[in-house]
Amino acid sequence: MKKSALQIARAAYQPKLPKALKGSLTVKEGAPTESVADQQEIKKLFPNTYGMPVLSFVESNEKKNVPAITAGVILSGGQAPGGHNVIAGLFDGLKALNKDSKLYGFLLGPGGLIDHQYIELTDEIIDEYRNTGGFDIIGSGRTKLETTEQFDKGLEIIKKLGIQALVIIGGDDSNTNACVLAEYYKQKNTGVQVIGCPKTIDGDLKNDMIETSFGFDTACKVYSEVIGNIQRDCNSAKKYWHFIKLMGRSASHIALECALQTQPNICIISEEVEEKNMSLDDVVTYIANIVATRAAEGNNFGTVLIPEGLIEFIPAMKKLIAELNDFLAANGAEFAMIKKSEQRNYIIKHLSPENSAIYASLPEGVARQLSLDRDPHGNVQVSLIETEKLLSEMVGKKLAEWKEQGKYTGKFAAQHHFFGYEGRCAAPSNFDADYCYSLGYTASMLIGEGKTGYMSSVRNTTKPAEEWIAGGVPVTMMMNMERRHGEMKPVIQKALVRLDGAPFKFFAANRDEWAKNTCYVYPGPIQYFGPTEVCDQPTVTLKLEAEGK
Numbered sequence: 001m002k003k004s005a006l007q008i009a010r011a012a013y014q015p016k017l018p019k020a021l022k023g024s025l026t027v028k029e030g031a032p033t034e035s036v037a038d039q040q041e042i043k044k045l046f047p048n049t050y051g052m053p054v055l056s057f058v059e060s061n062e063k064k065n066v067p068a069i070t071a072g073v074i075l076s077g078g079q080a081p082g083g084h085n086v087i088a089g090l091f092d093g094l095k096a097l098n099k100d101s102k103l104y105g106f107l108l109g110p111g112g113l114i115d116h117q118y119i120e121l122t123d124e125i126i127d128e129y130r131n132t133g134g135f136d137i138i139g140s141g142r143t144k145l146e147t148t149e150q151f152d153k154g155l156e157i158i159k160k161l162g163i164q165a166l167v168i169i170g171g172d173d174s175n176t177n178a179c180v181l182a183e184y185y186k187q188k189n190t191g192v193q194v195i196g197c198p199k200t201i202d203g204d205l206k207n208d209m210i211e212t213s214f215g216f217d218t219a220c221k222v223y224s225e226v227i228g229n230i231q232r233d234c235n236s237a238k239k240y241w242h243f244i245k246l247m248g249r250s251a252s253h254i255a256l257e258c259a260l261q262t263q264p265n266i267c268i269i270s271e272e273v274e275e276k277n278m279s280l281d282d283v284v285t286y287i288a289n290i291v292a293t294r295a296a297e298g299n300n301f302g303t304v305l306i307p308e309g310l311i312e313f314i315p316a317m318k319k320l321i322a323e324l325n326d327f328l329a330a331n332g333a334e335f336a337m338i339k340k341s342e343q344r345n346y347i348i349k350h351l352s353p354e355n356s357a358i359y360a361s362l363p364e365g366v367a368r369q370l371s372l373d374r375d376p377h378g379n380v381q382v383s384l385i386e387t388e389k390l391l392s393e394m395v396g397k398k399l400a401e402w403k404e405q406g407k408y409t410g411k412f413a414a415q416h417h418f419f420g421y422e423g424r425c426a427a428p429s430n431f432d433a434d435y436c437y438s439l440g441y442t443a444s445m446l447i448g449e450g451k452t453g454y455m456s457s458v459r460n461t462t463k464p465a466e467e468w469i470a471g472g473v474p475v476t477m478m479m480n481m482e483r484r485h486g487e488m489k490p491v492i493q494k495a496l497v498r499l500d501g502a503p504f505k506f507f508a509a510n511r512d513e514w515a516k517n518t519c520y521v522y523p524g525p526i527q528y529f530g531p532t533e534v535c536d537q538p539t540v541t542l543k544l545e546a547e548g549k
Contacts, residue, residue, distance in 0.1 A: 001128075010131040010427060010528060015085060015437035016465035018458065020057040021093075024064065027449055028471075030054035036207075036493050037480035045490050046476050048186040049179065049453030054209060056471035057445060066448050068100035072118070072163045075140040076109050076170035076177075080199045080215025082428040082436030084129040084137050086169050089440025091126050097448045104161055109141020110168075110177070113154040118161070131433050133218075134425040145177040151184045158192055165193035165447040167440075171200035171213070172492040175455055179475035180490075182453035193452035195443045196475055201424060203253030203541075206495045209457045209473035214439060217431045217539050219247070219423035220254055221526045224261040226419060228522035231262060231303055235518055238301045240415045241291060241395075243388040245306045247420035252307040252497045253541065259507055260540040263519045265302035266290055267511065269504065270313035271497045277315050284394040290515045291399060295410025299518065308420070310387050311370075320355045322483075324370060327351065329486040335371075347371055366390055388416045429526050430536045434465045442470040462538050462546040502548030503541045 003011075030053045035042040043050045071094060073087055087105070094101035103121045106112030119125075119138065129137045145151065158166065168178040175196040182194035198205045201219035206212055223246055230242050244264075248254040252270045259267035266287055273283060287304060294302055311317050327350060328335060338346050344367055348356050359367055369385040392414035402408035428436060435458060443456040454472035461468055478492045497504055513519060527534045537543075 006427065006528070007132065011127070013131045013430075013433065013528070015089070015131070016434045017438055017441060018057075018468035018470045019466045020059050021438065021441050021445065021470055024060045024062055025057045025445065026060040026062065028056045028058050030056070033474050033477040035476055035479045038490075041481050042476055042479050042490055046179065046183045046453075049183050049474065050476045052453065052474040052476070054457075054471065054473050054477070055446070055449075055451070055454065056469055057442070064448075066097040068098040068102070069094055069164055069447060070102045070104070070162045071165045071167060071444075071447060072104045072106055072113070072158065072161070073121075073138070073167045074106045074110055074113060074169065075135045075138060076168055076174035077140060077142055077199070078171075078201075079133075079135045079140060079424040080201045080213070081133045081218035081424070081426045082214045082432040083135045083140075083169060083199065084132050085428060085433050085436035086197055086199075086214065086440035086443075087121065087137060088126050088130050089437035089442075090167055090444050091121060091440075093441040093444025094447070097444065104163065105138035108139040109143055110145045110174075111141045111143035112138070113145070113157065113166075114143065114150050116157040118157070131428065133427045144173075145181055148184065151181060154181075155185070155190060155192070164191065165195065165452075167195045167197060167443050167447075169197040169199050171198075171202070172205045172494060174199075175205070175475055176479070176491045179453055179479070182475070186452060193447055193450065195446050195451070195472075196455040197439050197443055198455060201254065202248045202251055203257070204249070204251035204494045204496065205492065207478060209459065209477070210455065211459055211461050211545075212435075212539070212542055214432055214436045215424070215428075216253065216257075217435070218426050218429045218526065220257040220261065220539055221429055221523065222423040222426045223254065223419045224258045224523045225525050226422070227258055227262045227264065227303065227305070228520070228524065230417070231264065231520040232522055234301050234303055235520060238299070239411070240301055240413050241392070242303045242415045242417060243306060243392045244303060245308060245386075245388040245418040247423070248308045250309040250312060250494055250496070252309070255305045255307040256497055256503055256507060257539050257541045259305055259511075260503065260544075261521065261523050262303075263510070263514045263521045264305050265294065265515050265518075267305040267507070268307065268310060269497055269499075269507075270307045270310045272499055272504075273310065274313040274315060274318070275499055279316060280314055280394070283310075283314070284391060284398055287391065288395045288398045288402070291395065291412060292402065292408045292410065293516060295408065295412075297516075300411045300413075303520075304391070306388050306391065308387075311385055316358055320351075320358050321370065323351055323355050324359075326483075326486045328371065343371060344368065363390065363393075386416075386418075388418060392416065426526070427528070430528060431461075431538050435461065438465070438468060438470060442472070445470070446472045462542050502544040506544055
């Protein structure tokens, strides 16, 4: 494989580790934990892995003799920068415990475990992928691990290979599945440990113990570079409004972080839209007012950042989508048999009057996008909804009405962008390279300590890496009950943007100035070599959250 100059140089980078992981360590246990909500239901579903303490690793002078460990690893769900370093950290940590330890990688996600597709990960393979983006070392997939038949099928290959522990690298749904698997294997007394690692560029897998999910830092820096480039172009041509949709599924963390890095004229935060009970027209009017205000100053240009999941947070749309989800879960087979030309009318006839009216009022393209196939977890595929085009079209219509009424005299021309896949497989920033390596190394130490049902946790991440705190958090601690595919299921609670949090407060305090004036910041590309203040900075979100504590 031909390598770029950057790949060759990055291969030599040695990720930094927390001090406690550099030698012998011991485990410090916290108090017993409970789930964030629905405690009785979660405890009943997870009797063997509920209530475990939070763990942290501290340095020790005691040298432990650990028998050779054979472990397996799975990459689950969408790609995120740094996944290869998690596997490298896991591999190096297992070898540090015992040089005869082995690591198997299951191919193309959880499906590889069920279908018994795997490779042994060797020094030669691992060294090819250190500090690189992507998940191509073993591939990823979205197969859900949720049935006893799947668990037992996986157990066959686990026993055949002599695997004692399985590490599942994924987001909230994947780590929920990891916890279900850990509970089942513990209940059956199989001796198989299951450890999770927090991955998602969306940034919605976070709490006091998981300060950030890996990949978020790199993805936001990639998007912010391109937004900055667009803003430079925007400020040069002075004739376009750029509507930029950003990946993030439900939460607005990416949009907010990119706004903090680039200072656009407008950034919509879905969680605020829901809190203020705003309608689609309210959002359109908010944008149109800023466009008109800038036009009055002679500035017929600007940038609008839109979170991918905005539609789900507009209360009326949220009710519609919830009913659509349940309806399609129950009637999916029948719906699939209906001609495409008749599907819209079929849905209109079967929804409640209120939601039927809203659905009927939507442009046909958006209505069709709302009824497309769900993802494997039952969620509407918000990335397929062209919210950026919907908003710019509606803003254009409103401005045309205002022009007729003499309220607006400017010119409005829109450009559309969706940044998603561009950021998922970027070469990890120094922060993500270090953080991911530490997460993988921590997972190996949790295995060495015989733990199961835990997620690898690395905290204190705004400090230098040596001061990071490594340990584990029980997955059940993060769970609540939510409706999925028409049934109540245990899932890790998503972390949405907190409107009382320091990052949003900073944004809210500055957005009026950014709206009226042109205050663009141009972050430029990720820097991998150079001074610490340029190369090793965490996200603005993390820094503001740390300052707010």
